[in-house]
Amino acid sequence: MAEGTQRRLAAIVSADVVGYSRLMGVDETGTLAALRAHRAELIDGKIAGHGGRIVKTMGDGLLLEFPSIVEATQCMVDIQSRMAERNQGVDEDRRIVFRIGVNLGDIIIEGEDILGDGVNIAARLQEIAQPGGVAISSRAHDDVRDRLDTGFTDAGEQSLKNIARPVQVWQWLPGASTTAVPKTGDDPLPLPDKPSITVLPFQNMSGDAEQEYFADGIVEDIITALSRFHGLFVIARNSSFAYKGRPIDVKQVAQELGVRYVLEGSVRKAGNRVRITGQLIDAGTGAHIWADRFDGDLEDVFDLQDEVTAIVVGAIAPKLERAEIERSRRKPTESLGAYDYYLRGMAAMHLLSREGSDEALAHFGQAIQLDPNFAAAHGVAARCYAMRKMARWMKDGAQESVEAVRLARKAVELGPDDEVALCTAAFALNDFASEFAVADTLTERALALNPNLAWAWLFSGWVKVSLGDTDSAIERLERAMRLSPQDPQIYSMQSAIACAHFVARRYAEALSMAETAMRERSNVVLPICVAAASAALAGRGGEAEGLVNRLRQVAPELSASSLKDVFSYLRAEDFERWVEGLRKAGLPE
Numbered sequence: 001m002a003e004g005t006q007r008r009l010a011a012i013v014s015a016d017v018v019g020y021s022r023l024m025g026v027d028e029t030g031t032l033a034a035l036r037a038h039r040a041e042l043i044d045g046k047i048a049g050h051g052g053r054i055v056k057t058m059g060d061g062l063l064l065e066f067p068s069i070v071e072a073t074q075c076m077v078d079i080q081s082r083m084a085e086r087n088q089g090v091d092e093d094r095r096i097v098f099r100i101g102v103n104l105g106d107i108i109i110e111g112e113d114i115l116g117d118g119v120n121i122a123a124r125l126q127e128i129a130q131p132g133g134v135a136i137s138s139r140a141h142d143d144v145r146d147r148l149d150t151g152f153t154d155a156g157e158q159s160l161k162n163i164a165r166p167v168q169v170w171q172w173l174p175g176a177s178t179t180a181v182p183k184t185g186d187d188p189l190p191l192p193d194k195p196s197i198t199v200l201p202f203q204n205m206s207g208d209a210e211q212e213y214f215a216d217g218i219v220e221d222i223i224t225a226l227s228r229f230h231g232l233f234v235i236a237r238n239s240s241f242a243y244k245g246r247p248i249d250v251k252q253v254a255q256e257l258g259v260r261y262v263l264e265g266s267v268r269k270a271g272n273r274v275r276i277t278g279q280l281i282d283a284g285t286g287a288h289i290w291a292d293r294f295d296g297d298l299e300d301v302f303d304l305q306d307e308v309t310a311i312v313v314g315a316i317a318p319k320l321e322r323a324e325i326e327r328s329r330r331k332p333t334e335s336l337g338a339y340d341y342y343l344r345g346m347a348a349m350h351l352l353s354r355e356g357s358d359e360a361l362a363h364f365g366q367a368i369q370l371d372p373n374f375a376a377a378h379g380v381a382a383r384c385y386a387m388r389k390m391a392r393w394m395k396d397g398a399q400e401s402v403e404a405v406r407l408a409r410k411a412v413e414l415g416p417d418d419e420v421a422l423c424t425a426a427f428a429l430n431d432f433a434s435e436f437a438v439a440d441t442l443t444e445r446a447l448a449l450n451p452n453l454a455w456a457w458l459f460s461g462w463v464k465v466s467l468g469d470t471d472s473a474i475e476r477l478e479r480a481m482r483l484s485p486q487d488p489q490i491y492s493m494q495s496a497i498a499c500a501h502f503v504a505r506r507y508a509e510a511l512s513m514a515e516t517a518m519r520e521r522s523n524v525v526l527p528i529c530v531a532a533a534s535a536a537l538a539g540r541g542g543e544a545e546g547l548v549n550r551l552r553q554v555a556p557e558l559s560a561s562s563l564k565d566v567f568s569y570l571r572a573e574d575f576e577r578w579v580e581g582l583r584k585a586g587l588p589e
Helices: 020-026 028-049 069-086 117-128 138-144 209-227 237-243 250-257 298-316 322-328 336-349 354-370 375-391 397-414 419-432 436-449 454-467 470-483 490-503 507-520 525-537 541-554 560-566 572-585
Strands: 006-017 053-058 061-066 098-110 113-115 134-137 153-158 167-172 196-199 261-270 273-282 287-297
Touching: 006 020, 006 069, 006 117, 006 541, 020 028, 028 053, 028 069, 053 113, 061 069, 069 098, 069 134, 069 138, 098 117, 098 138, 117 134, 117 167, 134 138, 138 167, 138 507, 196 209, 196 237, 196 250, 209 237, 209 261, 209 298, 209 336, 237 250, 237 454, 250 261, 261 298, 273 298, 287 298, 298 336, 336 354, 336 375, 354 375, 375 397, 375 419, 397 419, 419 436, 419 454, 436 454, 454 470, 454 490, 470 490, 490 507, 490 525, 490 572, 507 525, 525 541, 525 572, 541 572, 560 572
Parallel strands: 098 134, 196 261
Antiparallel strands: 006 061, 006 098, 053 061, 098 113, 134 167, 153 167, 261 273, 273 287
């Protein structure tokens, strides 16, 4: 690639007026006036409102760039819907009608212009789009299908002019179904072979938005208690909370998560009193199996959670052993003050930001101060440090690394039967101390205690990558994804699978999975590193160079010599091969 050439991943849109030459022949002045009016009153404002920019105009056509494929697609669907409305009452032979093509791909930057296959594919998609419709590539469709209430029809593989490989195309027209067309086999997810349930975020009825963390914490604890039952399949917190603040269709949620039962409810905290209401729904029939409310003092909150859990289990799996029910009853701490700080810390950590991690560590520190024997608080604090390391948020790397290891060892000491303490400690010890075998033992213990804990499957997968047991790693990571199919952090699971393929020297698979993770979260360093190293070692030099350029935009301080400061969880031979690939791709020393 020429020196100074820049590349980036972008959403590209090509739009063109159908029959423009004929329209100009019929009424040149009127056509130009109508086109200008549509742009001034609708199109240009919509593009700007969705974060896009007009790269260039070409007579009757537009080339656009957006940083988000979701925003690009929604913008084009909105424009075409409004254009259909604006054309009502206009003679058919004088209507301005667009064809639009949308693609997600790599582009080359030349001044204000953009070039490359990503642009060419968008232009070819535009040519085969239906008048008034939008045609998108399968790569774009994979990203928007679960994020837009817009139906696309599978138009099959298409051979596009001057494009080497066929492209799977999806078409949209005004008036199409508002339910996205799923990939075959992906939706609905098959039901597990045991009773399956998701617990949706409970509504905060306290009249105080600052009590949201408490309602969320109650739900998270109920999920954890249910997930300890080996005879149940329980969706992870991150996926159930993906529905927070959204209108809920219980049947649709159950299909998207692949479960039979849905638990929803509310929490009211007023002074020293707590009320929890809940209703259990069989999504297959829509029937309400059970509904009740539980009142008590704040000191009774753990007992209230246990009551909810026991009733739910009795309703959906009455044959479970009483001993298993008793094992699910576990107070994380005797200190309500420590518990409150723990819940606040979890809420802050889930913000996935530098400031959120700072706040989370402060809250976990307060929880530990109030209850020095609070095992989960130690473990989750250690995990928070690991998150900071991977995200390059640490302020003092040496000091934070020492503290993370101290917290992890203390969590194991205090919580030998606490699955959260064990798996979070394992992740920290794997990352900060390279204690791969110890971490493996700890994650196995956590999974034996709680087979539904998605965190434990994720961290266990990472440990198996560190040990070079790649097939087992991928199995565990896929299990984590099934337990949390709507996880906002699913890119971390995909990144780990990409690493596993890299360690196994399956570079094409590693590159493909890393690109999938990059589409989920474009500014995360790990999948870009895996993709660049894999492309270089697979002999795809131009692609590798473009990925390193992208890496240097996201993390300009990163170099071959500093990689160990961020990523220390690979065996020496795997790490050296990774560095070799990144050097080959052009990462400076």
